[in-house]
Amino acid sequence: MPVVTFDYSDYLKLFGYEISKDELIERLPMIGADLDKVEGDTISIEFFPNRPDLTSVEGISRASRAFFGFETGLKKYHIEKSDIILNVDPSVKEVRPFVTTALVKNVTMTDELIASLMDMQEKLHFGIGRNRKKIAIGVHNFEPVQPPFTYKAVDPDSVEFVPLTKIESMTLREILTRHEKGADYAHLLDGFDKYPLIVDSNNNVLSFPPIINGSLTEVTPFTTDLFIDVTGTDKKAVNYALNIVTTALAERGGQIFSTTIKYCEDSQVSPDLSPIKRSLSVNYVNKVLGTNMNGEEIMDCLRKMGHNAEKIEGDKINVEIPAWRADILHDIDLVEDVSVGYGFDRFETDFPKALTFGKTLPRHDLYDGLRSIMIGLGFNEVTTFTISNEQDEFKKMGLEPSGRVEIENPIGEEYSCLRVSLLPSILKILAENRHHPLPQQIFELGVIADEHFKNKYHLAAVKIDAKANFTGCKSIVDGVMRDIGAKYSINDKGHPAFVKGRCASVICDNKEIGFFGELHPKTITGFDLEHPIIAFEIRTDGLV
Numbered sequence: 001m002p003v004v005t006f007d008y009s010d011y012l013k014l015f016g017y018e019i020s021k022d023e024l025i026e027r028l029p030m031i032g033a034d035l036d037k038v039e040g041d042t043i044s045i046e047f048f049p050n051r052p053d054l055t056s057v058e059g060i061s062r063a064s065r066a067f068f069g070f071e072t073g074l075k076k077y078h079i080e081k082s083d084i085i086l087n088v089d090p091s092v093k094e095v096r097p098f099v100t101t102a103l104v105k106n107v108t109m110t111d112e113l114i115a116s117l118m119d120m121q122e123k124l125h126f127g128i129g130r131n132r133k134k135i136a137i138g139v140h141n142f143e144p145v146q147p148p149f150t151y152k153a154v155d156p157d158s159v160e161f162v163p164l165t166k167i168e169s170m171t172l173r174e175i176l177t178r179h180e181k182g183a184d185y186a187h188l189l190d191g192f193d194k195y196p197l198i199v200d201s202n203n204n205v206l207s208f209p210p211i212i213n214g215s216l217t218e219v220t221p222f223t224t225d226l227f228i229d230v231t232g233t234d235k236k237a238v239n240y241a242l243n244i245v246t247t248a249l250a251e252r253g254g255q256i257f258s259t260t261i262k263y264c265e266d267s268q269v270s271p272d273l274s275p276i277k278r279s280l281s282v283n284y285v286n287k288v289l290g291t292n293m294n295g296e297e298i299m300d301c302l303r304k305m306g307h308n309a310e311k312i313e314g315d316k317i318n319v320e321i322p323a324w325r326a327d328i329l330h331d332i333d334l335v336e337d338v339s340v341g342y343g344f345d346r347f348e349t350d351f352p353k354a355l356t357f358g359k360t361l362p363r364h365d366l367y368d369g370l371r372s373i374m375i376g377l378g379f380n381e382v383t384t385f386t387i388s389n390e391q392d393e394f395k396k397m398g399l400e401p402s403g404r405v406e407i408e409n410p411i412g413e414e415y416s417c418l419r420v421s422l423l424p425s426i427l428k429i430l431a432e433n434r435h436h437p438l439p440q441q442i443f444e445l446g447v448i449a450d451e452h453f454k455n456k457y458h459l460a461a462v463k464i465d466a467k468a469n470f471t472g473c474k475s476i477v478d479g480v481m482r483d484i485g486a487k488y489s490i491n492d493k494g495h496p497a498f499v500k501g502r503c504a505s506v507i508c509d510n511k512e513i514g515f516f517g518e519l520h521p522k523t524i525t526g527f528d529l530e531h532p533i534i535a536f537e538i539r540t541d542g543l544v
Contacts, residue, residue, distance in 0.1 A: 002123045006057035008041040010112045014061035017070050031067050050327040052127050056120035058248035072303035077250045082257040089152035096196045098235045099151045100242045100270040103257040104249040105225045128237050135232035135241045136210030140217035142225040145200040153194035161205035163212045181212045240326040242271050275320035280334050282315050288335045301341030370459050373483045379443040384425035387415045392424040396526035398496030403451040418449040422460035427527040439465035460537040470502040470518050473534035477516050486543050497523045513542025
């Protein structure tokens with residue numbers, strides 16, 4: 001979890017009210033954090049990662065003003081209009097399609113602000129930015145550049161500039177190999193023949209996202225006007241990041257100025273700090289929390305968490321959510337805020353009303369038995385994600401895409417559907433461990449989504465070894481079926497992921513419940529592996 005370190009006296013300046021250090025240390029964790037350490041006036045707080053708006057002392061002071069009851073409700077920031085325009089060229093659509101910007105003037109660059117800004121930027125890159133893959137933030141000295149700005153994709157050898165921390169000019173391609181940050185994040189541009197760039201009206205380079213800024217716009221202690229850009233692959237995440245950074249600077253006394261982002265088909269003004277509106281049921285809140293609060297009490301709790309709230313008709317409360325609260329995705333997130341505002345220390349504890357004796361379900365006894373059998377056969381258990389992608393589930397296995405549960409708004413191509421088989425997931429584990437010595441043998445007892453879109457438990461295992469063969473795989477399957485006490489038979493089977501003639505199906509009660517054999521070389525190389533592999537997968541519901 002992100003740890004935010006700040007000075008108590010700096011916090012008090014931002015907070016604007018008197019609060020003792022001891023009281024602050026006692027009450028601040030109740031927002032949703034753990035106290036990490038206190039050394040003199042230096043306080044370190046570990047916040048839950050679902051609150052990216054609390055990754056800076058500025059965000060913490062804003063949240064605590066509401067939580068401690070000094071300034072409840074939605075904090076409003078005034079935004080001045082500006083004539084700054086950023087033109088978005090269609091060439092960036094395939095590389096890094098989304099961008100948003102803002103200008104913050106009259107900022108006093110204290111040592112505390114510089115440290116907080118750099119720390120917040122890195123935490124946002126790691127958190128909602130997925131290590132800059134999803135979003136990347138650029139903070140620039142506005143004075144040396146001249147709008148309008150242009151965001152475009154260019155040939156990596158056609159443009160050169162002096163990147164931050166260097167004194168020599170480099171092309172974009174050279175930056176990816178010769179600059180420390182370029183080497184760290186070069187993988188984000190793998191497979192693209194053009195790289196994104198932000199330039200001003202004189203073709204001065206501000207930023208080479210998501211890699212590095214230009215030295216021309218380097219922020220110094222004398223900088224007063226900051227131009228901020230956020231680029232990425234997720235429009236919502238890009239906007240949230242800009243809102244968090246600009247409002248943090250406004251907490252330091254900066255004045256936010258809007259900019260206009262012009263796409264070919266439309267334009268938008270940023271930042272947009274308009275609150276997000278939701279309605280919340282009083283009965284739903286009380287049902288989830290086990291409380292008996294009325295609407296007014298719930299609204300007070302929401303206001304303590306920085307929301308605007310007012311009672312509307314019937315059971316519903318109208319809630320206005322701050323534009324920097326990236327964690328509010330569902331009504332249950334607002335219920336969580338109600339519980340935090342109410343105070344976890346106020347929830348009553350009680351003993352169970354009845355004494356009962358529990359036991360495991362028969363199916364879980366089966367699962368425990370299967371795990372014991374596989375461990376006894378020398379296999380190591382792994383647990384992998386239930387979210388996968390069409391490439392791994394079908395193409396690499398030689399199958400045609402069929403019934404699967406697709407994710408409507410995936411965070412990336414790697415996580416686009418629920419898995420239909422366990423084998424691709426554990427083959428990826430082998431690929432991650434290919435630098436370890438052979439043999440390797442692993443298994444997983446996990447959930448897949450079948451052709452009827454229902455969750456089913458499967459058992460799958462793989463063994464990679466120079467001497468792996470069909471006979472060895474059959475003996476493993478025989479051992480599993482024998483020890484579990486299942487009556488079964490084995491028939492020939494054709495499967496595109498396996499070598500022809502070296503694949504068989506497992507039959508129970510005249511139904512196929514699984515298959516096993518030697519993987520085809522195309523399947524092996526498809527998962528970046530080299531040595532022979534045997535594998536099997538069995539439906540556990542066919543065993544009982």
